[in-house]
Amino acid sequence: MTLTTEGVLALAPDDASAKAARALTTPTKWPLLGADDHAAWGECQGSGSKPYQTQVDLTGPVFRCSCPSRKFPCKHGLALLLIRAQSPGLFASQTPPAWVSEWLSSRAEKAQKKEERQPEKPVAAADPQAAAKRESKRWDRIETAAQELQRWLTDQLQQGLGTIQGSGLQAWATMAARMVDAQAPGLGQRVSDAAASLKRGSEFSEATLRQLGALQLLCDAVQRRAELPNSLLADLRVALGWPLDKTEVLLKGERLADIWTVIGLVIEERDDKLTERRIWLHGQHSGRRALILEHAFSGRGFEMAWTVGSCTAVQLVYFPSSHPIRAVVADAPQETQAPSLPDQSVTEEWLAVARQTAACPWVSLQSLYLAESVVLRTQETTVLVSQSTAWPVALNETDTWALLACTGGHANSVFCEWDGHALRPVSAWSNDNQLLWRQGMA
Numbered sequence: 001m002t003l004t005t006e007g008v009l010a011l012a013p014d015d016a017s018a019k020a021a022r023a024l025t026t027p028t029k030w031p032l033l034g035a036d037d038h039a040a041w042g043e044c045q046g047s048g049s050k051p052y053q054t055q056v057d058l059t060g061p062v063f064r065c066s067c068p069s070r071k072f073p074c075k076h077g078l079a080l081l082l083i084r085a086q087s088p089g090l091f092a093s094q095t096p097p098a099w100v101s102e103w104l105s106s107r108a109e110k111a112q113k114k115e116e117r118q119p120e121k122p123v124a125a126a127d128p129q130a131a132a133k134r135e136s137k138r139w140d141r142i143e144t145a146a147q148e149l150q151r152w153l154t155d156q157l158q159q160g161l162g163t164i165q166g167s168g169l170q171a172w173a174t175m176a177a178r179m180v181d182a183q184a185p186g187l188g189q190r191v192s193d194a195a196a197s198l199k200r201g202s203e204f205s206e207a208t209l210r211q212l213g214a215l216q217l218l219c220d221a222v223q224r225r226a227e228l229p230n231s232l233l234a235d236l237r238v239a240l241g242w243p244l245d246k247t248e249v250l251l252k253g254e255r256l257a258d259i260w261t262v263i264g265l266v267i268e269e270r271d272d273k274l275t276e277r278r279i280w281l282h283g284q285h286s287g288r289r290a291l292i293l294e295h296a297f298s299g300r301g302f303e304m305a306w307t308v309g310s311c312t313a314v315q316l317v318y319f320p321s322s323h324p325i326r327a328v329v330a331d332a333p334q335e336t337q338a339p340s341l342p343d344q345s346v347t348e349e350w351l352a353v354a355r356q357t358a359a360c361p362w363v364s365l366q367s368l369y370l371a372e373s374v375v376l377r378t379q380e381t382t383v384l385v386s387q388s389t390a391w392p393v394a395l396n397e398t399d400t401w402a403l404l405a406c407t408g409g410h411a412n413s414v415f416c417e418w419d420g421h422a423l424r425p426v427s428a429w430s431n432d433n434q435l436l437w438r439q440g441m442a
Helices: 005-009 015-025 075-086 098-120 128-159 167-183 185-199 202-223 228-241 247-250 346-359 395-406
Strands: 032-035 039-044 051-057 064-065 256-267 274-284 291-295 313-316 327-329 335-336 366-378 381-386 391-392 414-417 424-427 435-438
Touching: 005 015, 005 075, 015 075, 032 075, 032 313, 039 075, 039 098, 051 075, 051 098, 051 228, 064 075, 064 202, 128 291, 167 185, 185 202, 185 228, 202 228, 202 381, 247 327, 256 381, 291 327, 327 366, 346 366, 366 424, 395 424, 395 435
Parallel strands: none
Antiparallel strands: 032 039, 039 051, 051 064, 256 274, 256 313, 274 291, 313 327, 313 335, 366 381, 366 414, 381 391, 414 424, 424 435
């Protein structure tokens, strides 16, 4: 595998792990470093007397470390790969020590046994009638829950949102839990989001009403689902928290092979130790945009390394939708050179957003590549000025100041996520297609 600093850091389960790994790249912390064509290994001196034994199978990469960290990969594994990427000359070419060769042999044996077992246990053919019966039962549960939610929302509005205080919000949490129990977690999340807006004060009443309006649309759509086209029905399922799994997408989805440029990457920590990663791609020949949405649990890393500005020749498969954007990777990617960026005007970008919103009113995030845009700081507010219009920017302080410093008040192209209320810059590019800034840049 080809190692780069950006690619290694993309494997980090969170920003804290990436920062800690950078601090461990000093060679003096590693009394032993070694590598061959298949693996890299090292001993990192920690606070104890015995150094941590860290090893990486480069065919994955797959990590192993003797440290007690529950994050995967841990900071030691990341640091080892960072040193390998930045200073390969520090790694002596040698025979792996016993603790490395035993681990590699064990991995090879497990892979071989798994391959040998597969012919003995053929996958049973899916029963379409049983699947249809399960799907029908789930729709019945969701429909009953949607009817209950509509009645409950009517009661809340009749009482007045302004009367809901303190303990009254517990009823919202209870209703959200009931939606999850009815196998409609998407409805439950939207109820929770609306309750969170109420907690912020009266100035957020407009946002709450918008959220409740979207809930009403969802409930109406559930009742009328038999009238919806298949593409919009797929969007409804996603909004309810019931999307197709990857296997179904690979069987039924639209396939598109292209050279894809990573124009944005966002990693966010969710509840319950869940990490979400969003990779935004632009197709060089098709001009299409795609979103790879991934999740990792309990600090585990992601399978593939994506780097903003990199180009990859790969076939994607789009999820069924009235306006397809989310996709999965269908085959092994091959890295290429020379990034290709969107060439649509700002007006065309906003028209694309309008078309997507009209096609599906439940889209939570959309993408915008805004050329000739300037990021400005006005007192305590940050805005992005595009075509004489100032749009509010939602970005943390660290990323905001880094973006302002890298763009310097000049007109550049800024790739953003749009949630319907504010822009969230993800990357910034010069007029000659050079990456100036990306979210999370130190």
